[in-house]
Amino acid sequence: MSVEIKTTSVEPIRNTYSAIARRFGDKPATRYQEASFDLAATTNFHYRPLWDPKRTLNDPTRTALRMEDWYSVTDPRQFFYGAYVGNRAKMQEAAESSFAFCDKRNLLTRLPEETQKQLLRLLVPFRHVALGANMNNSKIAGDSTATTVSQMHMFAATDHLGMGQYLTRIALLLDGSTGTALDESKTYWMDDELWQPLRKLVEGTLVIDDWFEITLVQNVLLDGLMYPLVYDRMDAWFGEQGAETVSMLTEFHRDWYKESLRWTNAMIKTVVAESDSNREQVQSWIDQWEPMVYEALKPIAQATTGLDVLDELRAELSVRLKKVGLQSTGVQA
Amino acid sequence: MASKNKKLNLKDKYQYLTRDMAWEPTYEKHEDIYPDESFEGIKIINWDQWEDPFRLTMDTYWKYQAEKEKKLYAIFDAFAQNNGQQNITDARYVNALKLFLSGISPVEYAAYQGYARVGRQFSGAGARVACQMQAIDELRHAQTQQHAMSHYNKHFNGLHDASYQHDRVWFLSVPKSFFDDARSAGPFEFLTAISFSFEYVLTNLLFVPFMSGAAYNGDMATVTFGFSAQSDEARHMTLGLEVIKFILEQHEDNVPIIQKWIDKWFWRGFRLLSLVGMMMDYMLPNKVMSWAEAWEMYYEQSGGALFKDLERYGIRPPKYQDVANAAKNHSSHQTWATFYQYSQATNFHTWMPQEEEMAWLSEKYPETFDKYYRDRFEHWDKEQKEGNRFYNNTLPQLCQVCQIPTIMTEKDDPTVFSHRQIKHEGERYHFCSDGCCDIFKNEPEKYIQAWMPVHQIYQGNCGGADVATVVEKYYHIVPGVDNMEYIGSPDHQRWLDIKGLKPLSASRDKTAAA
Numbered sequence: 001m002s003v004e005i006k007t008t009s010v011e012p013i014r015n016t017y018s019a020i021a022r023r024f025g026d027k028p029a030t031r032y033q034e035a036s037f038d039l040a041a042t043t044n045f046h047y048r049p050l051w052d053p054k055r056t057l058n059d060p061t062r063t064a065l066r067m068e069d070w071y072s073v074t075d076p077r078q079f080f081y082g083a084y085v086g087n088r089a090k091m092q093e094a095a096e097s098s099f100a101f102c103d104k105r106n107l108l109t110r111l112p113e114e115t116q117k118q119l120l121r122l123l124v125p126f127r128h129v130a131l132g133a134n135m136n137n138s139k140i141a142g143d144s145t146a147t148t149v150s151q152m153h154m155f156a157a158t159d160h161l162g163m164g165q166y167l168t169r170i171a172l173l174l175d176g177s178t179g180t181a182l183d184e185s186k187t188y189w190m191d192d193e194l195w196q197p198l199r200k201l202v203e204g205t206l207v208i209d210d211w212f213e214i215t216l217v218q219n220v221l222l223d224g225l226m227y228p229l230v231y232d233r234m235d236a237w238f239g240e241q242g243a244e245t246v247s248m249l250t251e252f253h254r255d256w257y258k259e260s261l262r263w264t265n266a267m268i269k270t271v272v273a274e275s276d277s278n279r280e281q282v283q284s285w286i287d288q289w290e291p292m293v294y295e296a297l298k299p300i301a302q303a304t305t306g307l308d309v310l311d312e313l314r315a316e317l318s319v320r321l322k323k324v325g326l327q328s329t330g331v332q333a
Numbered sequence: 334m335a336s337k338n339k340k341l342n343l344k345d346k347y348q349y350l351t352r353d354m355a356w357e358p359t360y361e362k363h364e365d366i367y368p369d370e371s372f373e374g375i376k377i378i379n380w381d382q383w384e385d386p387f388r389l390t391m392d393t394y395w396k397y398q399a400e401k402e403k404k405l406y407a408i409f410d411a412f413a414q415n416n417g418q419q420n421i422t423d424a425r426y427v428n429a430l431k432l433f434l435s436g437i438s439p440v441e442y443a444a445y446q447g448y449a450r451v452g453r454q455f456s457g458a459g460a461r462v463a464c465q466m467q468a469i470d471e472l473r474h475a476q477t478q479q480h481a482m483s484h485y486n487k488h489f490n491g492l493h494d495a496s497y498q499h500d501r502v503w504f505l506s507v508p509k510s511f512f513d514d515a516r517s518a519g520p521f522e523f524l525t526a527i528s529f530s531f532e533y534v535l536t537n538l539l540f541v542p543f544m545s546g547a548a549y550n551g552d553m554a555t556v557t558f559g560f561s562a563q564s565d566e567a568r569h570m571t572l573g574l575e576v577i578k579f580i581l582e583q584h585e586d587n588v589p590i591i592q593k594w595i596d597k598w599f600w601r602g603f604r605l606l607s608l609v610g611m612m613m614d615y616m617l618p619n620k621v622m623s624w625a626e627a628w629e630m631y632y633e634q635s636g637g638a639l640f641k642d643l644e645r646y647g648i649r650p651p652k653y654q655d656v657a658n659a660a661k662n663h664s665s666h667q668t669w670a671t672f673y674q675y676s677q678a679t680n681f682h683t684w685m686p687q688e689e690e691m692a693w694l695s696e697k698y699p700e701t702f703d704k705y706y707r708d709r710f711e712h713w714d715k716e717q718k719e720g721n722r723f724y725n726n727t728l729p730q731l732c733q734v735c736q737i738p739t740i741m742t743e744k745d746d747p748t749v750f751s752h753r754q755i756k757h758e759g760e761r762y763h764f765c766s767d768g769c770c771d772i773f774k775n776e777p778e779k780y781i782q783a784w785m786p787v788h789q790i791y792q793g794n795c796g797g798a799d800v801a802t803v804v805e806k807y808y809h810i811v812p813g814v815d816n817m818e819y820i821g822s823p824d825h826q827r828w829l830d831i832k833g834l835k836p837l838s839a840s841r842d843k844t845a846a847a
Binding site: 007008012013014015016017018019031034035036038039040041042043044045046047048049050057058079081082085086087088091092093095098127128130131134135138139141143147150151154155157158159161162164165166168169170172175176177178179180182186189190199200203204206207224304 | 338339340341345349350351353354355356358359360361365366368369372390391392395396398399400402403405406415416419440442443445446447449450452453454458461462466468469472473475476477479480483486487488489490492493494495496497499501506509510513514516517518519520532535756764779780782783784788789809827831
């Protein structure tokens with residue numbers, strides 16, 4: 001038997017905002033829709049930016065790609081602010097208990113000195129890559145015009161900051177919160193040959209102007225090879241070195257990457273399907289950047305999992321791109 | 334690997350968790366990565382001296398913000414389910430929300446975009462993180478405001494196309510051009526304008542009137558947003574103060590540049606607040622406090638103490654502060670009178686204050702209301718009751734800088750407009766005041782670009798040759814529904830139905846605007 005409370009209902013004069021009704025019809029809209037469509041200013045801007053006088057504020061020509069409507073790029077996760085922080089609050093809770101557990105049981109400081117060094121040399125420096133990703137995504141959030149596109153990049157920017165902070169905390173667990181391990185780890189990033197191709201690549205992404213080129217290189221090509229390499233394959237390799245406990249501390253990164261594939265795939269698919277010229281432009285960026293991304297990760301793979309693992313992942317990335325009509329090196333592997 | 338070094342204190346630990354992730358580049362040039370940091374003339378000697386205005390790591394940010402969001406949306410849901418829009422004092426109140434959603438929410442979004450950009454432009458990683466957190470907070474505000482207003486939009490008119498109207502409607506170019514000005518400026522000016530002048534000096538004059546107004550008028554949805562955003566705003570204020578102190582301490586050459594920006598953005602902010610002043614004094618059926626009292630408390634007293642504190646950096650209070658202080662007794666009346674006669678072209682209604690409201694205004698404005706404004710309002714009220722509700726069918730002259738009609742008066746004589754004009758490169762430009770005229774003179778090449786709504790109508794760029802067509806077709810303001818007089822409007826009728834009161838026998842509003 002069910003119990004139903006009677007409530008008074010009042011007839012509304014409309015069901016949603018006009019901009020939402022123009023897109024989806026006059027019917028009750030979702031929270032995602034009312035928060036994400038047509039919020040940004042589109043016209044009648046008053047002054048040209050002093051930092052870019054050739055273009056206007058909210059100018060769709062900040063990328064070479066053209067879309068009839070950038071709002072056709074949507075988020076399959078339906079993240080608006082509230083849904084985003086709600087989801088991440090749950091993820092951080094799990095991470096928190098893992099960090100607390102490792103700390104309490106001294107699971108990291110108990111590792112052999114040599115293994116600890118490996119973590120500082122081969123894992124913790126990825127926090128610098130995370131900072132570059134944070135900067136790149138913040139730029140895209142400021143440059144892209146449609147809210148559906150911009151907000152996904154803002155969320156990615158804060159995610160990368162958070163993930164860099166988790167890597168930082170691994171070193172803080174190792175050095176007893178003194179910062180000495182972080183200093184050591186950063187010297188590898190700055191000086192160790194192993195890291196220089198990747199550091200050069202990251203610095204190179206920070207001077208790209210076209211925001212879609214940045215999201216492609218950062219969120220699809222670099223993350224697309226790096227996350228499976230570091231948090232899946234190198235994670236297993238660390239296990240073989242006796243450092244399996246560190247796996248508990250990078251669960252956030254694995255969950256995050258799996259989820260990020262959903263919006264990056266949807267975005268690429270929509271943009272490439274729009275026109276041949278978009279597809280050709282994206283393809284030329286892939287031709288330029290994909291080999292550089294591969295080269296940048298090569299020394300790290302060679303020092304850990306072996307190069308064949310990276311080749312395998314490169315082939316997987318290639319399959320992923322092929323699904324949306326793009327090509328990259330790696331199919332033969 | 335246990336180290337004998339000392340454990341990090343909170344401050345150093347936070348720096349390891351933020352700015353230590355950054356590094357000095359060697360493969361690209363610093364100035365290619367951060368190309369926008371020098372053109373404004375601001376000199377930063379050492380970003381390491383940046384004091385973090387707050388120390389939130391992402392995990393704590395997600396955690397605290399998620400808790401706030403959960404509570405907020407539970408209340409939004411309950412508000413909608415119980416038709417909380419029926420519990421407000423009077424449907425006239427909703428006009429304040431129409432002004433809020435079309436004037437303020439879009440600038441929350443513009444702030445999001447602006448902070449995302451400066452969250453990339455600065456080479457100090459500590460400052461970048463602080464700006465990015467403000468960016469995502471502003472996205473939160475823009476989005477939760479859509480959700481807070483969503484239910485009102487279903488039951489009242491004028492809220493249905495806010496962002497679209499923000500780009501087009503004449504009076505909305507006041508907030509739009511304010512934020513366009515800040516966003517088209519360099520990163521240091523943006524922060525001085527928005528974080529310091531707006532979010533720190535003037536925030537209580539924007540945020541408090543709307544949120545307390547909601548509390549005094551039975552609007553649970555809006556006041557809940559206000560409560561929820563309070564701790565965000567506290568962070569934003571801290572950033573504003575830290576920014577200004579940091580820039581001033583970095584180099585003495587920064588002082589005159591900052592002073593010029595403080596002068597400019599105080600004045601622009603003060604002009605923008607004219608809209609809030611009239612909202613407070615006229616649109617809230619239950620009054621919170623008068624605009625004059627708010628200005629005294631939040632600007633003259635708090636602002637006075639702040640600028641006293643900044644004296645040691647060589648900063649003086651904003652120029653024309655005396656004019657602004659004197660205007661507190663006039664500006665809300667002048668602004669409401671303007672909107673009253675032009676509400677054929679607004680997305681909200683206007684009306685003449687009732688007897689007891691006029692008595693309240695006389696009490697709150699003993700020197701000015703009865704002397705300058707009561708007669709005019711009583712005259713209009715009489716005309717309206719006789720079926721001649723006044724609409725002004727001639728479009729007003731706009732100020733080239735703030736874009737408000739040039740309705741403001743001389744400091745020493747409230748019967749004379751403080752109109753100013755100058756010639757620049759053979760063209761004539763008009764201003765509402767010396768404050769706006771000075772801003773123009775400092776950057777004429779910027780302000781000659783302004784998209785002035787009245788001029789654009791006359792140039793034929795707004796989809797129609799007459800105001801009625803522009804309003805309906807270009808503004809998406811539904812004639813006779815969203816605009817004009819409140820008495821007799823569909824909102825009014827609906828409210829009387831809800832309250833079980835009989836509609837007035839005939840609409841008092843017979844006069845249609847041209």
